[in-house]
Amino acid sequence: MHARVLKVLEFDKVKAQLLEHVSSSLGKEKIEQLLPSTDIAEIIRALDETDEAATALRLRGHAPLGGMFDIRPSVKRAKIGSVLSPHELLDIASTMYASRQMKTFIESLQEEKTELPHLLQYVEQITAFLEVEQAIKQCIDEYGEVLDHASDRLRAIRQQLRNTEARVREKLETIVRSSSAQKMLSDAIVTIRNDRYVIPVKQEYRHAYGGIVHDQSSSGATLFIEPQVVVDLNNQLQEARVKEKQEIERILTELTKKVAEHADAILMNVAILADLDFIFTKAKYAKKLKATKPTMNNDGYIRLLKARHPLIDQNVVVPNDIELGKNYTTIVITGPNTGGKTVTLKTIGLLTLMAQAGLFVPALDGSELAVFRAVFADIGDEQSIEQSLSTFSSHMVNIVGILRHVDHESLVLFDELGAGTDPQEGAALAIAILDEVRERGARVVATTHYPELKAYGYNRKGVINASVEFDVDTLSPTYKLLIGVPGRSNAFDISKRLGLNERVIERAKAQMSNESSKVENMIASLEQSKRQAEEEQKKAEEARKEAERIRNEWEQKWEQLTAKETELLDDAKRKAAELVRAAQQEAEEVVRELRRLQKEKLAEVKEHELIAAKKRLEDAAPAIEKRRKQRKGNAHEFRAGDEVRVVHLNQKGFLLEKVSDDEWQVQLGILKMKINERDLEYIGSPKVETKPVATVKGRDYHVGLELDLRGERYEDAIARVEKYIDDALLAGYPRVSIIHGKGTGALRKGVQEFLKKHRSVKNIRFGEATEGGIGVTIVELK
Structure with missing residues (x-):
């Protein structure tokens, strides 16, 4: 991407916002080097990594990213044989601890069945150096001082130091407290000069104590003298300090060697920590922006749902739906100044750059962006005094450069195309430039004031008009983008609202050509039609959802009825089989009896015996009771409202x-x-209540059996789910349904992760085919 385009679209400001969330200088370096990529596989991986980090932050609230330092210079010095300072070794130990904590953090999430394949791949490469880390921390305290117990020799030397210092102080304290001290000493204190203990003696008594003069006051009236009685002890003290320094040097050398032995692996850990800090920084930034992971494609297709400019206050910015690259490849936006045309242009460009840099975009879940080889932008007043270029000339210099490189893998953004020159020539030039860029297959978004371009989309295939809405009643723009409707000037309406004489306005209208009037009337008609269509679409969508709900209920009841029917039929078949078996056994018994009688009486079976046997056979036949379910008659006379x-x-x-x-x-x-x-x-009589009601603290509490989250941002959805589960528990429901839709699966995955950890959720499962399939989660409550 050209550096000028990154600056014009303010990508550097996005990076500045990212830096607010970084945890170390390692991550800061990665952010400063961040540039959009043109490799779709690399972009998708970067977005997946950000998504995994966002999942980890959502589940745990934070990541252990503290205690990381850029220890690369120190490790490299250790590798070539230099001795590291205590503070350098402390930073290395802290970084080792941070890498170990990060490894444990990701692996623990994986053990809880949270899929984080990319982050796991990072931490699997981290090597833990627990022995080196502990060795450093056992020898050096948190202030960078080498501890006494770093070695037995150091402990003994420091014990000798303390004992000798005590003896020196004791002797000097005796001198200071003596009766002559008040007369001969400037002050009754023991102090240090040149690392040796001395006392402040008045100049005239310099020979009273003997010893060595180490310093004098600025006036020369006081000499700092090391009395002869402590010279030998001070010498011993100096020798002990030299030994201490040598022992500390030896300990630091040993610790440095331990670091040097693992230098390459430690540097690898640092590189991985830098990557992880960078990834989690992107995730934290996405959370702040309420941004989502876009789907990426190589087809030049852009579909942004409720997209927001990331550098505008979230409480002020107006979200817009933007689509480009499927039914049309060029959008021409017209409308008044300060209406939001340029912001829309920058939003499209900046969100494209953010996605190609692996960042989530501030838009609803389900948004899609394309990977472009190049993004070109001619935005803003480019007047250059140094080059003696007018606004028009400067714009043309940029456009010439764009036309030199643009192709079918480019996104081109033109702001006020053709402005700064004669309107008629500027409009003609704008049309010609748009035709040229469009014919090369690029995706184009252009803003303009020229009325000639309002009809551009009606006679060009693949081009659509758009405008930013203007509220004539309030005389202010709404910043809402209207795709398919060219902008109106609104000059007459605004003038009328501001009090301009009606006669003057009518005279102005008479000056307009018939063609212009027709265009304005057509635009007004289109705006009205679009508003009506949006209202009708909203009503139709509500009706569709209600119809879908009823259909799902009926399908569920039909399945239950079919299952019950099958169960009853199987039960009837089983009972019938048992009756038939019993009848067969009885019949066989009768036949055996007849044969016995025939054999015993030599076929002289009497009539009454045959009648009795026949009666037994008839009784053996299974009796099938025919039942006919009669519906109760309607004694009531029906009336409207029943x-x-x-x-x-x-x-x-x-x-x-x-x-x-x-x-x-x-x-x-x-x-x-x-x-x-x-x-x-x-x-x-008709009942008013159509939903289950639970009484909570003396008031009616209405809650449905299902919660629809489609179109919600993740944070808002989770908050609604949490409240809904509480409401369902209060209502006493054993089971509820949560509709999250299919989409990219991000919302579904997040909702199910939340439900798995909810204390009141017994079990969750996807809905059956008749319940909404994987677009619905069925929740069983405790």
Whole structure:
């Protein structure tokens, strides 16, 4: 990507925001080097890594990223034989501990069945150096001081130091407390000069104590003298300090050698920690932005759902749906100044760069972005005094450069194309440039003021008009992007609202050409039609959801009925088989009896015996009881408003009106059906409540058996799920359904991870085919 484009689209500001979440200088270095990639496999892997880090943060709330330092210079010095300082060794031990903690953190998540393949691949390469880490921490304290117990020799030397210092101080304290001290000493204290203990003696008494003069005051009135009685002890003290320094040097050398032995592996750990810090920084930034993982493609297709510019306050920015690259490859945005055209342009470009850099984008789940080999942007006032270029000339220099390199793998963003020159020539030039870029197969988004371009999309295949909405009542833009509707100037409406005389406005309208008036009227008609279509679509979507809910209920009841029917049929077959077997056994017994009688009486079987045997055979035949279920007669005379049950559908409804002698129109949910009166059962007066009600703390509490999360951001969805589970528990439900849709699976995965850890959830499973399949999670409550 060209550095100028990155600057124009403010990618550097996104990196600056990323730096606010970094944990170490290692991660900071990676962020400063961050650039968009053009390799789709590399981009998808980077996004997957960010997604895994976001999952880890969601489950644990944080990652152990503290205590990491850039120890690479120290390790390299150790490798070539230098002796490291205590502070350098402390940083190495701290980094070793951080790498060990990170390895444990990721592996523990994996053991809990959380799939983190990319992060696991990183930590599997981390080598733990527990022995080296402990050796350093046992020898050096947190302030960088070598501890006494670092070696037996050091302990003995320091004990000697303390003993000698005590003897020196004792002798000097005796001198200071003597009766002559007040007269001969400037101050009754023991101090240090040149690492030797001395006392402050007045100049005139310099020979009273003998010894060595180490310093004098600025006035020369006081000499700092080491009395002769402590010279030998001070010498011993100096010798002990030299030995201490040598022993410390030996200990540091030993520790440095341990580090040097594993230098390459330690450097590998540092590189991995840098990558992990960078990945988790991206995840933390995504959480702050409420950003989601986009799907990537190589087809030049962009589909952004409720996209927001990441550098605008989330409480102010207006989200927009943007689609480009399938039914049309060029969008021409028209409309007034300050309406949000340039922001829309920058949003498309910046979100593309963010995704290609492995960053989540501030848009709803399910958004999709393309991988472009190059992104070109001509945005803003490019007037250059140094080069004596006008605004138009500067724009043309940029456009010439774009046309030199643009191809079918490019995204091109033009702001105010053709501006800065004669309107007629500028419009013609703008059309020609758009045609050229579009013919090369690039994806193009352009903003313009020229009315000639408002009709551009109507006679060019693959081009669509768009505009930013303007509220004439408030005289302010709404910043909402309208795809398919060219912008209106609104000049007459705004002037009228501001109080311009009606006569002046009518005179101005008369000056407009018929063609311009037709275009403006067409635009107004399109805007009205679009608003009506959006309202109708919203109503249709609500009706579809209600119909889908009823259909799911009916399918579920039909399955239950079929299962019950099968169960009853199997039971009837079993009982019938048992009766037949019993009848066969009885018949065989009768036949054996007849044969016995015939054999005993030589075929002289009397009539009454035959009749008795025949009666036994008849009794042996299984009796099949024929039952006919009769529906209770309707003693009630039906009236409009009655609550009834439709028998053959097993559904409750309300009578609306009688349409014939024996037919009623019945309201079933959102459906109206004609039902024969003989298929209706009277229930009673219509009930107001249609949802289960639980009483909580003296108030009615309504909660449905299902929760629809489709279209929700992850954080909002989890908050709704948590509240809904509590409500369902209060209502006493044993089982509820959570609809999250199929989509990319991110919302489904996050919801199920949350439910698995909820204290009140007994079990979860995907819905059956009739319950919504993998778009629904069935939750059993404790």
